[in-house]
Amino acid sequence: MEKTTHVTSELNINNIKSFLEDIESFIFDCDGVLWRADEAVENAAQTIAFLREQGKKVIFLTNNSTKTRNDFLHKIKSFGIDCNIDEVFSSSYGAQVYLSKINFQQKLFMIGEKGLEEELRPLGLEIIKNFEKTNDGIDNVQHIEPDHSIGAVIIGMDTSYTYQKGVYAHKLLAENPNILFIATNTDPSYPVKNGKSLPGAGSIVTMIATSTGRKPNAIMGKPEQLLLDLILESHSLNRAKTCVVGDRMDTDILFGVRGNTKTLLVYTGVTKKEELPSFEYQPQYDTRTIGDLFTLFQKL
Amino acid sequence: MEKTTHVTSELNINNIKSFLEDIESFIFDCDGVLWRADEAVENAAQTIAFLREQGKKVIFLTNNSTKTRNDFLHKIKSFGIDCNIDEVFSSSYGAQVYLSKINFQQKLFMIGEKGLEEELRPLGLEIIKNFEKTNDGIDNVQHIEPDHSIGAVIIGMDTSYTYQKGVYAHKLLAENPNILFIATNTDPSYPVKNGKSLPGAGSIVTMIATSTGRKPNAIMGKPEQLLLDLILESHSLNRAKTCVVGDRMDTDILFGVRGNTKTLLVYTGVTKKEELPSFEYQPQYDTRTIGDLFTLFQKL
Numbered sequence: 094m095e096k097t098t099h100v101t102s103e104l105n106i107n108n109i110k111s112f113l114e115d116i117e118s119f120i121f122d123c124d125g126v127l128w129r130a131d132e133a134v135e136n137a138a139q140t141i142a143f144l145r146e147q148g149k150k151v152i153f154l155t156n157n158s159t160k161t162r163n164d165f166l167h168k169i170k171s172f173g174i175d176c177n178i179d180e181v182f183s184s185s186y187g188a189q190v191y192l193s194k195i196n197f198q199q200k201l202f203m204i205g206e207k208g209l210e211e212e213l214r215p216l217g218l219e220i221i222k223n224f225e226k227t228n229d230g231i232d233n234v235q236h237i238e239p240d241h242s243i244g245a246v247i248i249g250m251d252t253s254y255t256y257q258k259g260v261y262a263h264k265l266l267a268e269n270p271n272i273l274f275i276a277t278n279t280d281p282s283y284p285v286k287n288g289k290s291l292p293g294a295g296s297i298v299t300m301i302a303t304s305t306g307r308k309p310n311a312i313m314g315k316p317e318q319l320l321l322d323l324i325l326e327s328h329s330l331n332r333a334k335t336c337v338v339g340d341r342m343d344t345d346i347l348f349g350v351r352g353n354t355k356t357l358l359v360y361t362g363v364t365k366k367e368e369l370p371s372f373e374y375q376p377q378y379d380t381r382t383i384g385d386l387f388t389l390f391q392k393l
Numbered sequence: 394m395e396k397t398t399h400v401t402s403e404l405n406i407n408n409i410k411s412f413l414e415d416i417e418s419f420i421f422d423c424d425g426v427l428w429r430a431d432e433a434v435e436n437a438a439q440t441i442a443f444l445r446e447q448g449k450k451v452i453f454l455t456n457n458s459t460k461t462r463n464d465f466l467h468k469i470k471s472f473g474i475d476c477n478i479d480e481v482f483s484s485s486y487g488a489q490v491y492l493s494k495i496n497f498q499q500k501l502f503m504i505g506e507k508g509l510e511e512e513l514r515p516l517g518l519e520i521i522k523n524f525e526k527t528n529d530g531i532d533n534v535q536h537i538e539p540d541h542s543i544g545a546v547i548i549g550m551d552t553s554y555t556y557q558k559g560v561y562a563h564k565l566l567a568e569n570p571n572i573l574f575i576a577t578n579t580d581p582s583y584p585v586k587n588g589k590s591l592p593g594a595g596s597i598v599t600m601i602a603t604s605t606g607r608k609p610n611a612i613m614g615k616p617e618q619l620l621l622d623l624i625l626e627s628h629s630l631n632r633a634k635t636c637v638v639g640d641r642m643d644t645d646i647l648f649g650v651r652g653n654t655k656t657l658l659v660y661t662g663v664t665k666k667e668e669l670p671s672f673e674y675q676p677q678y679d680t681r682t683i684g685d686l687f688t689l690f691q692k693l
């Protein structure tokens with residue numbers, strides 16, 4: 094279904110001009126593209142500045158649900174990249190927009206970090222997360238009685254996740270088929286410093302999906318299309334003249350392939366060039382690093 | 394692969410005698426077969442006593458990793474069922490036997506209840522479970538540094554499971570491909586009273602399998618064959634004359650089908666008769682309740 098016949102073109106001195114002419118807007122994944130952990134990718138800031146000079150629209154998009162859009166704005170700026178809050182999109186913000194769009198008016202049960210809670214707060218709904226902790230042990234946890242007036246369970250990355258929170262989500266979802274199951278994203282792991290990782294939002298989502306036999310009714314993050322539609326709509330972008338730039342095939346590039354945008358893969362993050370043949374879909378363009386957009390154009 | 398051509402025979406007055414003549418040993422699943430939550434299934438104790446009178450060998454087997462064999466012995470006896478400790482097998486005990494069989498001599502990291510720990514203790518190995526809890530938050534949990542002299546991660550049902558335990562297991566498994574990943578069982582949920590359930594061992598196992606991209610190297614519980622081999626070997630049972638009795642197609646009956654034993658499905662637990670056609674494999678026999686073995690024979 095996601096099979097594409099594109100052969101990937103490497104950006105070079107011959108195609109950089111037409112590449113830039115074809116594209117009006119760029120949607121950038123952040124970690125692995127503009128920076129790696131706390132280190133800027135070379136010429137990332139210059140590339141963004143250059144694209145703005147060329148009149149391109151620039152959007153910053155992250156699956157990370159643990160921070161607010163404002164946190165990301167500060168992080169982007171900390172690398173010397175010019176940015177406005179309306180150019181920043183995250184899976185937590187996506188959850189806010191989604192719930193608002195479906196006119197959701199009930200209580201929410203949330204498994205997630207503060208960033209998610211802060212993005213949900215503007216909805217003005219009651220958010221339940223810290224129910225009273227009972228003692229551990231099956232005899233105790235089986236008596237956890239969730240508030241059945243809750244209408245949705247939303248799960249993101251949560252470093253204070255416990256079995257008891259899991260029981261609360263499990264009972265809500267297993268005992269009421271009508272309650273909404275929302276995942277911020279399905280990233281299995283969460284990259285941290287030194288090439289290491291932590292269990293990601295997707296691993297917690299999978300635990301509850303497994304225990305309840307339910308699939309999330311909505312997934313906010315890439316490669317799902319909700320955020321793409323939201324970005325295109327809110328900024329009135331032309332889908333065919335938009336390019337998704339990312340370092341991961343299974344989130345970023347798949348996001349663009351599914352969305353029929355142009356796609357550019359960089360090799361400063363997760364996916365390695367030698368892994369490309371193992372994917373059924375391919376990016377339209379690839380290049381070593383985002384800085385190449387700037388340096389190639391300088392050479393013209 | 395697990396497709397069988399058997400048509401299921403319902404036990405009745407005409408086939409009960411030959412059924413009993415063909416079988417020398419019975420392996421009983423417990424919850425859903427002999428009792429439901431805290432209530433005995435009618436005539437369960439009489440059936441076991443009757444089978445013993447007929448010279449049959451009786452084995453009690455549970456995937457439940459939270460209790461010790463002794464705990465199960467007491468539970469079985471509390472329903473008036475005669476039982477000896479060497480007839481009781483559980484996934485925790487299986488883990489002990491497995492680790493002993495492969496001559497495992499390193500430290501263990503365990504996610505599980507006391508019952509699992511107590512069954513592992515006879516191995517005389519250092520068991521790590523309560524590492525120092527850091528503060529929550531990504532900046533803190535990313536600095537959890539596991540003891541890399543640990544040689545195996547064993548995961549069972551754990552009502553005191555936390556994200557931090559998950560990080561510990563994740564880092565061990567993600568950063569060292571040689572470390573063993575052992576699951577007590579893969580039951581997605583854990584049945585409790587009133588038809589309700591909790592997230593099961595399998596849901597915790599799946600969280601860590603998802604985050605690390607690893608599959609368990611060994612799974613102790615049904616439908617995996619380790620416990621069957623162990624039971625047949627330790628009691629010198631004839632596989633072809635052994636019958637697995639259970640209430641779940643995907644654990645109990647599949648366990649017997651894979652193991653080429655006879656199989657008997659009862660309808661006092663999870664699987665309903667109308668669900669049978671949806672399975673590719675079938676039990677050889679079915680009957681409403683385990684008490685039918687006793688009552689049918691009385692009618693002869």
